[in-house]
Amino acid sequence: MTNAFVINGGKPLKGEITPQGAKNEALQVISAVLLTEQKVTISNIPDIKDVNKLIELLGDMGVIVEKTASDTYTFIAKDIDQDFFQSESFKTKGGGLRGSIMIVGPLLARFGKASIPKPGGDKIGRRRLDTHFLGFEKLGARFDYNPEDGFFNVDASNLKGTYILLDEASVTGTANIVMAAVLAKGTTTIYNAACEPYLQQLCKMLNRMGAKISGIGSNLLTIEGVTVLGGTDHRLLPDMIEIGSFIGLAAMTGSEITIKDVKYPELGMIPDVFKRLGIKLELRGDDIYIPAQDHYEIETFIDGSIMTISDAPWPGFTPDLLSIVLVVAIQAKGAVLIHQKMFESRLFFVDKLLDMGAQIILCDPHRATVIGLDKQVQLRGISMTSPDIRAGVSLLIAALSAQGKSTIYNIEQIERGYQNIDTRLKALGADITRI
Incomplete structure (x- = not known):
């Protein structure tokens, strides 16, 4: 019997969360x-x-x-x-x-x-x-x-x-x-x-x-x-992938969340990439405060062309957060091209997002174009399986923002990298149950 998370989504969350060690x-x-x-x-x-x-x-x-x-x-x-x-x-x-x-x-x-x-x-x-x-x-x-x-x-x-x-x-x-x-x-x-x-x-x-x-x-x-x-x-430093995941979670669920003790100077361009999606965040001491946002708009390049977000070795944007950016872009206003250069087959979880109602064109194993819904349409809850550790959390964020019930199987993959993720999200008001 494998473990699964059952999530009733569509509710804003609120509160403070502390990232785990990296x-x-x-x-x-x-x-x-x-x-x-x-x-x-x-x-x-x-x-x-x-x-x-x-x-x-x-x-x-x-x-x-x-x-x-x-x-x-x-x-x-x-x-x-x-x-x-x-x-x-x-x-x-x-x-x-x-x-x-x-x-x-x-x-x-x-x-x-x-x-x-x-x-x-x-x-x-x-x-x-x-x-x-x-x-x-x-x-x-x-x-x-x-x-x-x-x-x-x-x-x-x-x-x-x-x-x-x-x-x-x-x-x-x-x-x-x-x-x-x-x-x-x-x-x-x-x-x-x-x-x-x-x-x-x-x-x-x-x-x-x-x-x-x-x-x-x-x-x-x-x-x-x-x-x-x-x-x-x-x-250990706090886990920057968790910090990025929580920024994305806050935006996508329209939640007011404070992420504690983030060691901001070590985050590189992570906050800036989320700002490019139109997400408001401010630094308070060493905490990141994200206000509840009804909507967020993806920037374009100066010449008006579609924003591209791609991964690169540090100090470039980490590949571990591209799945999160892809999911968060689903409810943004505007379009973005996600280009996963460093790993193949990391975008292969978009089929689940399509089932939930996302507008995504998977161009090839490395590239996906997301056409934002601007929160005009809510995603719908479905049953799905997590293929890898980062996609798992992206699907979790999608489920928390979706209308109705979602079930995520194979959560062992998520738990290889995120400790007590269900209890920590519950503390923010998430309706998530382990079965």
């Missing part, structure tokens, strides 16, 4: 505890499946994990059980978790070897892992893929700093290579490095542990290898 940052900084024998404390950790599985995996490896508050853990990675990495248990747990790839860099750096089962995760086209392994190879690691048991085995007993030009600015790839390079001999430079706030957070954390990383926030990182790292305390 999932994508969590997977990186939690893996980084493997780089030291000393105690590392991490706070603002979101209570979600992907993160909890990674923490559990660290415990299985021999890391002493202690939960000291609802969102805070301490980790001591003094004694790591090397045999665990050849076990069936590791294959099952590591294989079922996309974030498990993130432990490879730290393990290589500290122990000179690692094995990793082929990872799982979201179905959003081909998400290659080549970047990670090409980077490790440049640092001097040798690896072989064993198709018999499905493991990658990596030998890195002699990592040396080098110049690396990444073939793509992969966030996880950059993070993994940085973690491998901090303990390598000599200097590593990584060009075309990802520079997302999450990655900046990881680098700042590693520097507090004794690493020597410069160029943080740019696409050229320089890492002088050190011999040992120490412990530190680290607090």
